[in-house]
Amino acid sequence: MDKTIQSPSDAVADIPDGAVVMIGGFGGSGAPIELIHALIIRYKETGSPKALTIINNNAGNGAIGIAGMVKAGLVKKMICSFPRSSNAAVFNEKYLAGEIELELVPQGTLAERIRAAGAGIPAFYTPASYGTELAEGKPVEEFDGKMYVRERWLKADFALIKGHSGDTMGNLTYRKAARNFAPLMAMAANRTVAQVSELLSPGGINPETVITPGIFVDGVVHVANAQQEEALLRAGVEHA
């Protein structure tokens, strides 16, 4: 079994117009920046993929990564908890002009909806958002004297994530807090591609330290010297 994909552009070549795409990362930590930029390059060369729904905690920063996708025009809708950042002008302008949709989800609910999709659980109850405008229209139920809101699973066509070490069978480890949503998204998408900073043969990762087992990963692409989004932002890089 070898899930190796040769390049970021090969890794994103199958994503069609209108796809729902989960993208790992919390701010710049864990953002699969090379995969995202490969998607932007493909769009600029071919006009596709467009009208994407993007699922991430945030809605981009500056004009790289997800903000670069939004600015370039690939994104129809964002599903996120916090579309604010040190420079959220790209998303803000599109949102206030009515050019992009926003589904705002409390952060823990977002994580659990993704996890539930990966775990085959179509709905669950959470106390988060009960009695608030984000719970409007959702079923509520009392359990043991407390009120809860029913939330649905959240699936995707694709997940693009960043691992640290990966092997050719798709087993992954992550670096520090860059793990965040990636293990959940890997489970919840129809097709998950991970860029990894180090690609190893089977057995190269101590099985005791595997965080995402390869069954959840469909493709791995080796990105040597992977860039870090926050570091790029601070260096003033734009990619849109």
Add this chain to the structure above:
Amino acid sequence: MTQQKLSSAQIAWRAAQDLEDGAYVNLGIGFPEMIATFQPEGRDIVYHTENGVLGFGEAPKPGEEDWDLINAGKKAVTLNPGGAFFHHADSFSMVRGGHLDLAVLGAYQIAQNGDLANWRIGNKGVPAVGGAMDLVHGAKRVAVVTDHVTKDGKPKLVETCTFPLTGVGCVTRVYSSLAVLDVEDNRFVLREKLPTLSLDELQNLTGAKLHTDGQVDDLIVPSLD
């Protein structure tokens, strides 16, 4: 008359005095983060951040940031010995599952039944909620640090919140610029107030009835200048 009140640092200092040795604590981004600065010596506190870190420490020196190691405010942090990384679903299991001892948040309004409004003021602009709606549920204690009144002098402690709610009946303690109050049985119970302020003066700056339950202590905080 200029009303004497505590600075943000002083409110944070007062809240820090209640950090319990051995506690697992989440400090909301912004103002609540300042509480860690005043953590009393000799108490071991483990800080949780939503993006998957337990046991994070101070900011690194400028130039030594590792941007894969950040907190929920996207600031670079360090990891203390015994720290741990985990994914987002585990992180919010710690939150909703009742494993945190304390969460501290900021506030636009707090109602006497413990309702909190802290995520948006009106319908303008781009809404953003982050983890606030999760954090208000599950921690054993949910405290708020806040000015007692708004910039234009309106009470932030009210009978009923008029701003959009973050959570219902969730706040257990308020550290304000004038007082320390508990929310008990759908009412504000005054525990401490600035000694320069009479109960009537404090009541006039509060949008809901203040109750007392035994002694009201003086709220005394170092100048921290």
